[in-house]
Amino acid sequence: MSLRWPGRASDSTTSGRSTRPCRPASPSRPRSPCGSRGSAGTGGGCRCWRTATASVGTCTTWSSSGSYYRVMVRGDRASWNIRDRHMAATIARLARHHGPGSRGLVWEHNTHVGDARATDMAAAGLVTVGQLVREAHAAEGVALVGFAAHRGSVVAASGWGEPERVLPVPDAVPGSHEDLLHRALAAPAVLDFGADRSGPWLSARRGHRAIGVVYEPRQERGNYVPTVMGGRYDALLWFERAEALRPLHHEAAPREPELETEPTGF
Template sequence: MSRRRYDAIAADEMAQVRSIARPLTRVADLDGLVDRVGGARFVCLGEASHGTHEFYAWRAALSRRLITEKGVTWIGVEGDWPDCWRINGWVRGHERQELTATELLTGFERWPTWMWANQEVAQFLAWLREWNLGRSESDRVGFYGLDVYSLWDSLRTAISWLEAHAPDALPTAMQAWQCFLPYGEDPQRYARSTRLVPASCEEDVVALLVEVRRRTQDGLVDESAFDAAQNAEVAAGAEHYYRAMVRGDRASWNIRDHHMADTIDRIATRHGARSKGLVWEHNTHVGDARATDMAAAGLVNVGQLVRERHAADGVALVGFAGHRGTVLAAEGWGQPEHVYNLPSARSDSHEDLLHQALGRPAVLAFGDDRSGPWLTTRRGHRAIGVVYNPRRESGNYVPTVMGGRYDTLIWFEETSSLHPLRHELTPREPELETEPSGY
């Protein structure tokens, strides 16, 4: 394509960008977006990195308004169920009320702790607890983890529940525990062992799941039963995930995102048919995979699955993006975090086009008509995981058709790094790197 032809196409795209963009300088500028997505039962809010202040702060600001003005009843995040269940108990006024939000979050130990143990999340949780305590128990907003990594913590919790409420089921439960015991609570050791011999703990952990499901039929009304049932689901999902991950099987991505979408369904069911939920995850999970190159690789994600399952209930997918600044990340998996300079976006990317067209923060709501040059053009869209290598910055772009991937995009010209509550320590339980690139 000639440079003149390329410039003409880009000019048409920039004209469409300017026509739908609205300035974003204060919380009141979210008015239109709140009204637009407020009727959806599921609102998924993304982030272009796990280490950017503006993504976390404005996602929290939008969430506060959707809770207070549109009746959102629960939040599901890209975090472990056991850790977030403790947060859920705290924000709803049930447990550990002597702690501050900062003290509660410093209890996170699984790498990378900064994803949730940061000042931005602490400020939001402190606000959420105060909001909840001013309301009746049935009107308090829950906070839940959607992810699949907490194999041992979840296994331990499910077995403890059976010990207390169904001791006759302990033999089945202990078979699963004994199967995993030789691996010293190291999922990598367990997963690697399944590559050498055909035996695995799959049958034992599935038997545990079936037993817990059978014993927690009242899980929709009983808190501890609901927690036990979900931990059993996590244990079974984690066992499946780690076996696929260690084989280098890209199906592990689908296992993880199906688990997160299934967890969203269970939370929504528990909260009732009239409940409304927020989902906080990376853009690679929130933005519909069918509008990216993930689809050609056979990958699905949470945004796609929620749209497919709940279109009739109302689904809104909101992405975040930025042009330049700083970001918090690690050089390698399990390494300490650093603040990195984030260079200006690649010249052929959506971010570069938005920078040229706008030059200031904005909300871009796509509306029902997704035609037009920008919304239908496939360009690179920057995505940074918990691992970042500045020397490979040019590879951090996902080919994306914006009009299919999101319903709204929140844009920033310059972003700054997240504020962790403490520096990263060597993880006690190293995890296999998620695919791709720690999203």
Template sequence: MIDRSPAARVADIRSLARPLTTDADLDPLVARARDRRFVAIGEASHGTHDYYDWRSRLTRRLIQEQDVGWIGVEGDWPDCWRIDRWVRGLADQHLDARTLLAGFDRWPTWMWANAEVAEFIDWLRAWNADRPEAAQVGFYGLDVYSLWDSLDRVIGWVGAHAPDALPDAMRAWECFQPYQEDPHRYAWSTRLVPRSCELDVVDLLVEVRQLAASDGDDAFDAAQNAAIAVGAERYYRAMVRTDRESWNIRDIHMADTIDRLTRRHRPAAKGVIWEHNTHVGDARGTPMAGEGMVNVGQLLRERHGDEGVLLVGFAGYRGEVIAGSHWGSPEQRMPVPEARPGSHEDLLHEALHAPALLDFGDDRARTWLSTAAGHRAIGVVYSPQREAGNYVPTIMGRRYDALLWLEETSALTPLHHEGPPDEPEFETEPTGF
């Protein structure tokens, strides 16, 4: 019988851990990634410097030492497409990284408009500048929120490349016009009246895919934005009915986008995914699966297990974070209190007291890896006074393949402050987040 006492779990953690101080300490993880087509790197909050910093360090190592073709992030496609054009020397070369990121204006802007991301994309642009186009690394958004921006880009592309088809394409835009670019107003209207824009955006997607049959970047961008319009329309309608369905629509869309990027890039090129732990960590290691929810980490393993998938999580004991007190509110620097007793973070602190890399290896029946406990997840909305709601019951060995542990963390550095509150894009989260 496995000894699951706290003392046994602490001993197990110590046996797995290696110091994490310099980039060289990532060697075991880089070696594990060598035969993996997909490396998904999480974060335990959307506002912590240390998670972004170590994720960037690991990604740079992978780019320098392995054949990475693209990075997909938990961001909007149109915004990240501008980053991709910039880091590959194709557009906006008169701008610096900080000015480019200042273009992010959808709440929460700090997720991508921050000094940490600016530093990384500066490095990525310099890396790409020394390489032929076929060997460059792309940067793409995986998310589904950009309904109006994506529709606008599709209409613009159709007008420029297939003007005869513009009247048909405009039907989707006209269907959404009465809702004044407010997806929530649209979603609530479909609950009250059984009329939606679903068929219009599906027709638009079919038409754009037929028109965008070429391999050009602009055509690929148009087809992806049309797919976002379909996904976003479904997401917002589901959001006002059931959190579970809207969560699944969003993560399936992100996994489908990963598949499109995989087909788009050179054969066997590695994809690196940046998302929150809640998307990266396999849902089957949490109660999410029992509630009928899937996520990107699970879908990657199910769809691409034969190509190799590495899921890397983050965790921290205490520190500071950038977050909002409620949806659409200005960002705040908030304290992150010491982890709750009995949580994974509490056990990691007791065992290690210092940053560490834990490579889970192949034996997932080990004491700590096979025992469920709370695992902290901080989103863009946070209240240090209500910590109990931020712990997701987790079996670490099922959820991740490795974990980066940090004792004390600091907050991100936003490039600008949030503007006046507006209607944010509400994000549904699994139970316990």
């Protein structure tokens, strides 16, 4: 997901005061009050500015995680919305920190990048990061880019808490977006949807494969999300065959039980 919007040259710190950007450094001008010569408004920032921004991010994460776990323990699907709204708010906060004209590139799963309104997620009351950023900043420049492949392999697990494995990705289900692209292109491609998306492919609702942390190739038909491709993304990176990533390293197994993460009261 590519983002560009004006942002602001200042933001509020945890103390409630407005942080003024430091002017660009020059040999004739002393350092800023926080002890550096960077420009807080452009992301090269004073140390105090960076510290305040990190502190706000930490506090926001603590607050959002508490709400997330409380809702998740109840089994409420709204926990998805809490997570995606937190990620969208984090993007907006970083944009303000980096100042006017800043740009960002956000790497997420298709299910978070794509606009929920072009899928059956909207009917379930779910939102996505891509949708939220589009709604807030579409006029300032937002491009949602999806990934798709006809077949291949992927690193995933058979269930939550299960070890990762390289799993096969079978040929796309007939009639799906992946099947159509395979038959029409049969080669990797970058597809820019452009402004007019009224054509038969971009405006049609078809299944679009979703592979997450948990993936079961033996139940392939259940891995597809009904999608209007022209509404979900602005462009698509298409591959005939995708290969599983090779992790650079793995985390060591914990030596003691994980600390309790559920909120109090449950």
